[in-house]
Amino acid sequence: MSIVCEIWFAFSWLLDQLPKLNPVNREADLSALREKFETSSPENPYGRSDLPGLDVFISTADPEKEPPLVTANTLLSILAAEYPVEKLSVYISDDGAALLTFEAMAEAVAFAEVWVPFCRKHSIEPRNPEAYFSIRKDATKNKKNPDFVKDRRWIKREYDEFKVRINGLPDLIRRRSNTLNKKASHEREDSVGVSIDNSNPLTKATWMADCTHWPGTWLTPAPDHSKSDHASILQVMIKTPHPDPVYGVPDEHPYINFTDVDIRLPMFVYVSREKRKGYDHNKKAGAMNALVRASAILSNGPFILNFDCDHYIYNSFAIREGMCYMMDRGGDRICYIQFPQRFEGIDPSDRYANHNTVFFDGNMRALDGLQGPMYVGTGCLFRRFALYGFNPPRANEYTGLYGQHKRTISTSSTGSLRFTMEDVEQPLAETPDIDAPKKFGNSRMFVESIRVAEFQGRPLADHPSVKNGRPPGALLRPRSPLDAPTVAEAVTVISCWYEDNTEWGDRVGWIYGSVTEDVVTGYRMHNRGWHSVYCVPKRDAFRGTAPINLTDRLHQVLRWATGSVEIFFSRNNAFLASSRLKFLQRIAYLNVGIYPFTSIFLVVYCTLPALSLFSGHFIVQTLDVMFLVYLLLITVTLMLLSLLEVKWSGISLEELWRNEQFWVIGGTSSHLVAVLQGLLKVIAGIEISFTLTSKSAAEDEEDIYADLYVIKYTSLFIPPLIIITLNITSIFVGCSRTIYSEIPQWSKLLGGGFFSFWVLVHMYPFAKGLMGRRGRTPTIIYVWCGLLAITISLLWITISPPEGSTDGNASITV
Numbered sequence: 060m061s062i063v064c065e066i067w068f069a070f071s072w073l074l075d076q077l078p079k080l081n082p083v084n085r086e087a088d089l090s091a092l093r094e095k096f097e098t099s100s101p102e103n104p105y106g107r108s109d110l111p112g113l114d115v116f117i118s119t120a121d122p123e124k125e126p127p128l129v130t131a132n133t134l135l136s137i138l139a140a141e142y143p144v145e146k147l148s149v150y151i152s153d154d155g156a157a158l159l160t161f162e163a164m165a166e167a168v169a170f171a172e173v174w175v176p177f178c179r180k181h182s183i184e185p186r187n188p189e190a191y192f193s194i195r196k197d198a199t200k201n202k203k204n205p206d207f208v209k210d211r212r213w214i215k216r217e218y219d220e221f222k223v224r225i226n227g228l229p230d231l232i233r234r235r236s237n238t239l240n241k242k243a244s245h246e247r248e249d250s251v252g253v254s255i256d257n258s259n260p261l262t263k264a265t266w267m268a269d270c271t272h273w274p275g276t277w278l279t280p281a282p283d284h285s286k287s288d289h290a291s292i293l294q295v296m297i298k299t300p301h302p303d304p305v306y307g308v309p310d311e312h313p314y315i316n317f318t319d320v321d322i323r324l325p326m327f328v329y330v331s332r333e334k335r336k337g338y339d340h341n342k343k344a345g346a347m348n349a350l351v352r353a354s355a356i357l358s359n360g361p362f363i364l365n366f367d368c369d370h371y372i373y374n375s376f377a378i379r380e381g382m383c384y385m386m387d388r389g390g391d392r393i394c395y396i397q398f399p400q401r402f403e404g405i406d407p408s409d410r411y412a413n414h415n416t417v418f419f420d421g422n423m424r425a426l427d428g429l430q431g432p433m434y435v436g437t438g439c440l441f442r443r444f445a446l447y448g449f450n451p452p453r454a455n456e457y458t459g460l461y462g463q464h465k466r467t468i469s470t471s472s473t474g475s476l477r478f479t480m481e482d483v484e485q486p487l488a489e490t491p492d493i494d495a496p497k498k499f500g501n502s503r504m505f506v507e508s509i510r511v512a513e514f515q516g517r518p519l520a521d522h523p524s525v526k527n528g529r530p531p532g533a534l535l536r537p538r539s540p541l542d543a544p545t546v547a548e549a550v551t552v553i554s555c556w557y558e559d560n561t562e563w564g565d566r567v568g569w570i571y572g573s574v575t576e577d578v579v580t581g582y583r584m585h586n587r588g589w590h591s592v593y594c595v596p597k598r599d600a601f602r603g604t605a606p607i608n609l610t611d612r613l614h615q616v617l618r619w620a621t622g623s624v625e626i627f628f629s630r631n632n633a634f635l636a637s638s639r640l641k642f643l644q645r646i647a648y649l650n651v652g653i654y655p656f657t658s659i660f661l662v663v664y665c666t667l668p669a670l671s672l673f674s675g676h677f678i679v680q681t682l683d684v685m686f687l688v689y690l691l692l693i694t695v696t697l698m699l700l701s702l703l704e705v706k707w708s709g710i711s712l713e714e715l716w717r718n719e720q721f722w723v724i725g726g727t728s729s730h731l732v733a734v735l736q737g738l739l740k741v742i743a744g745i746e747i748s749f750t751l752t753s754k755s756a757a758e759d760e761e762d763i764y765a766d767l768y769v770i771k772y773t774s775l776f777i778p779p780l781i782i783i784t785l786n787i788t789s790i791f792v793g794c795s796r797t798i799y800s801e802i803p804q805w806s807k808l809l810g811g812g813f814f815s816f817w818v819l820v821h822m823y824p825f826a827k828g829l830m831g832r833r834g835r836t837p838t839i840i841y842v843w844c845g846l847l848a849i850t851i852s853l854l855w856i857t858i859s860p861p862e863g864s865t866d867g868n869a870s871i872t873v
């Protein structure tokens with residue numbers, strides 16, 4: 060058994076470490092981007108931007124768990140981001156179809172009209188007002204504009220009022236609906252003359268401010284207005300901006316002077332896709348695909364950046380940094396730029412390794428040296444064309460045992476769709492080589508948008524070595540304002556039947572059928588030969604929140620691990636990858652599918668020391684010099700390797716340790732359950748469902764980490780609890796056995812006890828988490844634990860007296 064564990068651990072360790080052979084460090088050149096794309100020339104006297112369009116997606120699903128204030132702040136940070144306003148379009152997908160979210164967005168838009176110019180005027184960072192106003196350090200640092208203090212004071216008040224309005228929205232909507240519902244039922248009574256019974260759903264409608272029924276979900280669900288049964292809603296909340304800067308004029312605004320500040324806002328659209336009973340909505344992946352189509356019709360930005368509602372832009376220049384790589388030579392074969400996920404509101408000691416630094420600063424940077432980082436669900440800048448399931452213009456094919464033979468092929472003839480400049484210039488040219496409706500559904504407008512997006516996403520052909528470039532100046536033309544037929548088409552493509560008999564979610568767009576749609580979506584692209592890039596700006600690009608209490612954290616890990624097990628048992632297993640996947644990249648993806656299985660061996664390792672203490676036999680029969688030397692050598696080597704890794708990835712030893720600890724905690728609970736669930740699904744076809752990860756709004760002013768101490772019981776606690784109890788009692792048993800035995804074998808106890816102790820230190824954060832808030836744990840719990848442990852050990856000794864003593868009292872009477 061031990062040997063099997065050993066081999067498995069070595070194997071999984073290798074899978075994890077091998078891809079780390081060549082990490083890279085990149086740096087983007089922002090000034091070059093400006094120079095190339097935003098300088099005036101004879102053809103471009105106004106200095107219009109030649110950068111491609113960008114569509115930013117926000118996903119939200121439930122205002123209960125994802126507070127509208129958080130989403131509104133995310134939106135504000137995006138509206139104020141540094142990217143040409145006329146090229147930026149923002150979309151929010153509201154999977155909850157909640158009037159609350161809708162009205163919160165409308166409030167945010169109103170506030171954005173002052174917030175965004177304020178940010179531009181004073182170069183505010185970060186541009187999420189909640190985050191900005193909670194910065195502790197001196198706000199006036201580096202601010203030279205004499206208006207700053209006055210402006211800031213004013214906008215802070217505006218923001219506070221905005222917050223109060225948002226907080227008041229649930230009440231406002233409820234009261235409004237009650238009043239209007241009463242009025243409506245009175246009117247009906249009057250006209251019909253009989254009292255209408257209250258079971259009529261119309262009497263419980265949710266009303267919008269303009270006194271019409273909200274088409275989405277109602278506070279009291281009714282047919283056609285409930286969670287998975289409602290019409291599509293699409294509302295352009297900010298219209299297409301003017302193509303050239305619009306500056307504020309003096310005295311236009313009573314309190315704040317926006318002279319010489321561009322006051323435009325990017326386009327903003329609220330989208331809630333149609334949902335009907337009997338249709339699988341495919342969660343986030345389905346929501347993203349609806350946005351992909353709607354945005355293709357409305358703005359068709361060749362690049363797409365997606366955010367979870369709780370992740371906001373922390374560095375307003377980050378998008379431009381990402382764009383540098385896309386626009387660079389060779390950028391035409393990049394499918395996406397992934398930014399690291401950074402988190403806020405995590406307890407300073409990062410008890411449950413929420414920061415995940417080993418992954419984000421180790422593994423992901425290492426992958427960047429191969430074919431590219433995985434897609435992790437949020438903060439990722441996609442090439443729209445790559446999302447459509449096309450091949451890259453060129454791809455490497457690797458053959459040989461370790462993929463040592465490399466051959467670069469042009470894929471244009473093998474199913475990919477490439478257009479020349481002329482094609483794009485000719486409107487309505489037929490697209491012959493794609494089976495469009497079968498693949499993309501039957502929106503002609505959508506299909507026509509594909510080649511435009513492809514062309515506009517190409518890097519600039521300003522050097523002979525740029526392959527697949529587009530001529531400078533091709534993107535200067537202003538985009539036309541939206542007309543009614545276009546908006547109507549966008550509504551059509553978010554209907555729930557649109558994807559019927561198409562390849563959406565199968566080969567096109569975000570991929571369905573996995574609880575972790577992100578990894579699979581990225582994998583499919585790499586598998587076609589696309590490359591991706593990891594972009595780590597000096598100042599964090601984006602920031603988000605993570606669940607900090609033990610239960611939520613374990614459930615999140617459970618979900619990821621389940622996704623991995625699903626991948627392992629699906630056709631996305633990297634064993635079946637194409638020859639376009641680099642060898643080490645393949646190993647990394649293999650690791651993604653295999654790591655949860657390590658839990659089985661981990662559990663064995665966590666119980667072996669305890670069992671050996673119970674039985675009095677050491678795990679390894681003879682503790683000879685050879686074995687100790689071997690152990691020492693391995694230990695030292697592993698330590699050195701860890702140190703090396705810590706050094707190049709720039710994480711601290713403490714972070715590495717937290718990661719190790721949580722690896723054991725998650726491994727013995729979530730990963731184990733994930734493996735079981737996965738097997739159940741494969742063997743018995745039992746489906747797995749997941750709830751949203753709740754976002755803490757940190758409203759408790761007294762203690763912002765209050766959430767850390769919340770304990771919600773889950774059966775995931777059981778295996779680690781058993782392991783902890785086993786190890787503690789085994790130490791007691793070991794001790795008492797040694798004390799009571801005739802010839803105490805202290806060295807044996809030390810050997811066995813050490814491993815038990817080692818398991819326990821890994822479990823420490825878990826135990827701490829169970830204790831809840833410091834000082835609140837009743838002392839009685841500790842007393843009970845001690846009592847229980849002593850009783851069990853005494854019992855053990857009585858039942859199986861240590862060898863050499865014939866009766867239980869032997870050692871005492873001697």
Ligand SMILES: O=c1ccn([C@@H]2O[C@H](COP(=O)(O)OP(=O)(O)O[C@H]3O[C@H](CO)[C@@H](O)[C@H](O)[C@H]3O)[C@@H](O)[C@H]2O)c(=O)[nH]1
Nearest residue numbers: 118119120154342343346367368435436437575615751752
């Ligand atoms: O039916 C749904 C369910 C979820 N979401 C959105 O998807 C995002 C992520 O969902 P959540 O359940 O909160 O997952 P997290 O654990 O917070 O997120 C991590 O894990 C997910 C699954 O791997 C990734 O998609 C995320 O990007 C990643 O941050 C949120 O913005 C949701 O609003 C939808 O739009 N529709």
Ligand SMILES: [Mn+2]
Nearest residue numbers: 367369604752
């Ligand atoms: Mn999240």
